[in-house]
Amino acid sequence: MNNPYAPPRPGGQADGWGAERPLGARPAGSPPEPGRPGHEPAPDGQQRPLREWTGAPQPHTPPPDPEAVREATRPVGTVVMLMLATLLVSGLPLPWQPAALAFGLPALVLGIRAIGRLVRAGLGRSPLIALLAGGLAFTSLMMLTVGSSIALWSIQMENQRCVANALTISAQDACAESYQEALESAVSGWASLLSPGG
Structure with a gap:
């Protein structure tokens, strides 16, 4: 058992209970000195702990180009209008009902192209894509209904x-x-x- 009143040995320093520690080391629990690794300087003069290392740095995703977004969303209005026209015309009686195919086919083609443009513009997670996909699925269902009416003319x-x-x-x-x-x-x-x- 170490003597707490004994003088420190050469090359070491004694803490409050006589335990020796390496020369230059700080007691356990004391804050590191300014400028030491593990702390960052703060504007108020206090020492701020360094952020914990969580792995490789995440790549920074640049925001979408506003001009590219504007160009990608431009045909969306046309697609929506074609979908609405398909819905209205498909509810008409024969012989006007098959005219819905004239609106439904362009709606499907332009809608798929619009989704591709939105993805390329960096809007892959935009709710607009989900809305367009749902509208295209509903338009396809209406076109199948009109096609069955033509088959059973x-x-x-x-x-x-x-x-x-x-x-x-x-x-x-x-x-x-x-x-x-x-x-x-x-x-x-x-x-x-x-x-x-x-």
């Missing part, structure tokens, strides 16, 4: 005439029943054509 036209002349609930029910039977017959005919033995 005669059945759709007959159902429209029946519903237009139906003045009572029983007549409307009869139109719906006839329409369902015609659809089942058409689907059965297509299935027989596509079957290997057909």
Whole structure:
């Protein structure tokens, strides 16, 4: 056991309890001297601990170019207008309903190109891309609906005439029943054509 009242040995210094430490070292728990590694100078004269090392420095991502962003977002308005036109025209009766394809196809092409421009402009995480993607998916669904109406043109036209002349609930029910039977017959005919033995 060290004597706390013994003089320090040559080449070392004693702390408060007589334990020796290397010459020039500071006692445990005391703040490092100014200018020593591990601390940074602060404007108020106090010593500020150096930030902990968290790994390799993260690369700095430059902000998007405003001109590139402006050019990338310019066709978005046109795409939105084409989507709205597709939605409105697809709700029209035959023979006007197929005109929705004239708006839906350009909307899909321009929408995909607009998404590519937004990504190249550095807006890959922009919510605008998610909105455009959802609008394109909905436009594709409407175009499939219009395409099915074209494939069932005669059945759709007959159902429209029946519903237009139906003045009572029983007549409307009869139109719906006839329409369902015609659809089942058409689907059965297509299935027989596509079957290997057909």
